[in-house]
Amino acid sequence: MxxxxxxxxxxxxxxxxxxxxxxxxxxxxxxxxxxxxxxxxxxxxxxxxxxxxxxxxxxxxxxxGKTELFLALWDDYRNEHERLVAAAVAKARRSGESDPLALFNVGSRSYFDYTWEHRALERVFIEGDTPPGFEVLRRERGREWVRQNSVLLGTSEDTLGRLTVAVITDIITVAGQEVALSSTKREADDVVNAAAILVARLAG
Missing domain, CATH: 1.10.10.60 (Homeodomain-like)
Known part of the structure; x- marks a missing residue:
């Protein structure tokens, strides 16, 4: 029954x-x-x-415990970053955008916007006062981000293509850190614009 x-x-x-x-x-x-x-x-x-x-x-x-809470907070932060970037890219595609670099820039802008909004938390993750093992997890997540960007940009799978995407990803990572450390929104916007120029030079 x-x-x-x-x-x-x-x-x-x-x-x-x-x-x-x-x-x-x-x-x-x-x-x-x-x-x-x-x-x-x-x-x-x-x-x-x-x-x-x-x-x-x-x-x-x-x-x-405190360490696990810190790692869960970072995971939650990164997941929300990824969710917002994916949503922004999907919206651009629905609007008819198909250029890989343009889509990448849309996603990057979303990434930077969220970083600026939560810049105090971003600084927690980049200033070194973190629990043991955090850097290993961050590097692993970084490698996954490189793979995602490779798909989005449609780069070749040869050595040059892989290195190009890795460098582009590093530009966005460092630029995001600079955004979080910026004193004003204008300063943060200058960082974002400079990052877009560098990415265009590499991806072009």
Missing amino acids: VRKTSDAAVHSGSWQWSRTAGTRRNLLDAAAAVFSEQGFTDAGISDIVARSGSSVGSLYHHFG
């Missing part, structure tokens, strides 16, 4: 999932604020918990 799930049970399950997701989001947002203010080393679990309105138990349940 198949037991039907009651509406109340479904509602209860949805509410529980929503509450769990909300707690996790609150902890990530609190961690972003505390890490931005204090750095990774000086940030305390108690500070993050207090900022989030959650409990120490919730933090350890969802993330396991």
Whole structure:
């Protein structure tokens, strides 16, 4: 006999999932604020918990500890970057754009916009006060980004093509860091425009 799930049970399950997701989001947002203010080393679990309105138990349940929370925050940040870039490129394609370099520039602009908006958090990831193993994960993610850019730009798979995409990706990475360190939006825009010129020279 198949037991039907009651509406109340479904509602209860949805509410529980929503509450769990909300707690996790609150902890990530609190961690972003505390890490931005204090750095990774000086940030305390108690500070993050207090900022989030959650409990120490919730933090350890969802993330396991401060290091895992930092890595989860970085992963969340990178995933949102990728989501926004993909959405911007897809929108440009729907509008009829098909030139690989133009599409790459659209994606890059989206990347830079999000970096500027969250520049305090970007600085946390680039200024060196990070947990052990973080640089390895960042390099792995960087290699995946190179592969994605190679597909988007449609470059050749020979040595020159691979190196060209790697250099272009490095330009965007460094430019993103410079955007985060910029004092004004105008200064950040100058960085973005300079990066676009360099990419065009290499991809041309």
